Amino acid sequence: MIQMRENGISFKGTRDGLQISLGDDLTFDSLKDGLRKRLQQAGDFFKGTGLIVQFTGRLLEPDEISQLKNLIEEEIEAPVFIKDPPDDTTSKIFLENDDLIIEGPAKFVYNTIRSGQRIAYDGNIIVVGDVNPGAEVVAGGNIVVAGYIRGMAHAGSDGNDKAVIIAGSIRALQVRIGHLIARAPDNDAAPISQPEIAYVNGSEIIIEPYLKAASISRRRGEGYI
Amino acid sequence: MSEVIVITSGKGGVGKTTTTANIGTALALQGNKVVLMDADIGLRNLDVVMGLENRIVYDLVDVVEGVCRLKQALIKDKRYDGLYLLPAAQTREKTAVTPEQMKKLCEELKEQFDYVLIDCPAGIEQGFKNAIAGADRAIVITVPEVSAVRDADRVIGLLTANGLEEPQLIINRLKMDMVRRGDMMSIDDTLDILGIGLLGVVPDDESIVISTNRGEPAVSNSQSLAGQAYNNIARRILGQDVPLMEFNVDQGFLSRLKRFFGISTRSVSDHA
Structure with missing residues (x-):
């Protein structure tokens, strides 16, 4: 499991794909900037591999989700599949x-x-x-x-x-x-x-x-x- | 109150068809009006086991498609009063009928018969879904082997998920001497895993092979141990309280003599 936290964004690798947790105290634009920066920092790590991504931590509009999807696809040069966020009623809070x-x-x-x-x-x-x-x-x-x-x-x-x-x-x-x-x-x-x-x-x-x-x-x- | 009973197993070759033929015949011998329905479209066998193969003109698919009337497809078994067969089509596939059509067919048969026994095909696909669609009650057959029990468990799960809440179990081809040696799963081992009610146990019996090949159900042979077991199962279906048989046929004269004098030849291995 990879876990990094910076700019209100944290990545978590799970068996089912990449979980990107977004802080809800930042503006959407600064989150986008942060996400772009993080992906660039990761260098070739994500490049060229299709990703399953799940956003957590923040309620996103459909339009925002597609913006983030495009952004990631641009950066990693590969297709991204967005998984629905985990259901609140069964969220794994232990x-x-x-x-x-x-x-x-x-x-x-x-x-x-x-x-x-x-x-x-x-x-x-x-x-x-x-x-x-x-x-x-x-x-x-x-x-x-x-x-x-x-x-x-x-x-x-x-x-x-x-x-x-x-x-x-x-x-x-x-x-x-x-x-x-x-x-x-x-x-x-x-x-x-x-x-x-x-x-x-x-x-x-x-x-x-x-x-x-x-x-x-x-x-x-x-x-x- | 008539009843549709599906006889199923998941795994092939554990004795669904033989069981259907024998229970059906036994129920008819007890004075019930019974129809055996072969739901194994494309791989029909029940007609052969019943020795009625040469009398098939129309089949189940013909009825469903309206080619003939139900009455025309039903074959009366002249040896047993009140016993009928509705054969499967041999040249068609399982997809030739739908669960809805089977449900309707079962309703129609229920009006005329006390018991409708459905011989289910092996597997859990379309043929299985068709066979269980119209059933009120399910009987699961297994042999005391790990793979068969596993499949039976799978089938029980599917049956309960489809509203057949309390399937009952028949353990077929039990070899008591092998169980005693610890080489075969016992009745208790099997029940332990499957956890459903036991309807009966049928001992491994060579006479079944003979009667199947001849097209004469074993229940009509009073010498057949398996036939007796099937008779008992039929009586249990009718609601009678029949205790499980003892299967100690393999004992020769000497061991019976020893037992008579209280020198048990089995006690050692029984408790091993």
Whole structure:
């Protein structure tokens, strides 16, 4: 992830494209100047590559969006596709402490998610049921599954390593948190039938039985084995 | 109160057609007026399994397109009172009919029959959508194999998304001795993943192959274990409370003798 902030403009590279956050305390013209300057500073970095761009942080008129689109296209000499800004009702606003996401919007799914079904939400996802093989659950925040996870679960899909996955048993084929991927071992180890938690420690995803006594920081710290 | 039941699986070759033929025949033997509808346009089989192939004049697509009247396309099975077949077209494609047309056809059939059983094609495309369009109830067939169960799960998801809220499951071709050795998914393993109601379990049975090739449904053969299982399933559809069968056919005389004396030959592997 690239993040730079200058002249009320910040760039953020996401999996889905480039997010350009525009300050709303500046005039539109000075924003345009700032954007042009930033793109020129970037030199050849963006040159010649088509971009998917999403503007955030400021409400733009359709006319302003097309002006910005033309400006970027001019600078990078390549086509630009504008993605709609993120929906306000599902904007990924999480309250976090040092270790964890502790608050944020949540989606409840009251049934088993079956093969071929995909649940995606920018906030937290709570599944009251199982996640079966071939199903996908993708959350911007945490994922909590009352039953078993046998399919694919991706928490912190925007790159948030503080996200965790908790389930009655994690037998997933693949678990993803932030930018990390863990896959099930090839040898069929006897599955654990008790609540488990998956979290990121350093550059690793750890999956282990959920013990009430151990906090995430203790788990992540040296003291916890 | 007549009912349209679609029999589906996602995966091919798990026994949809055989199941449709046998449940339909069993329901007819219990005194119901039943029509079997082959929705597998272009790859029809149900007529062959029923041994009625040589009597097809008109088919489902002809009815939908108004080439003939419904009554003309229905083939009466002379062996079983009240059993009819509405064959699929072989020279057309799934796109020859629409879900709306199927819905209308099902409504029409419901007026004349107690049960309309639809043999759904494999896959989840147009043919599947056609087959489930007019159904009131769905039966999902699977065999105890990971890939079939995966497809069944996919289909259950699609069924519930299309308003068929509580599909029921038939586990076909279960080999009890393999389950005991831990080489095959058990009934519990399968139910654990799919999480829907179990309508019945059909044991792996060679007599099914013979009866299918002969065009005689296994339910008419009282010696066939699979035939018995299908009979039980039909009775459950009729609302009767029939317990699951025990499948210990592979036991020879010696093991029966040992069991009689309380020396179980199975207890070790059962608890392994």
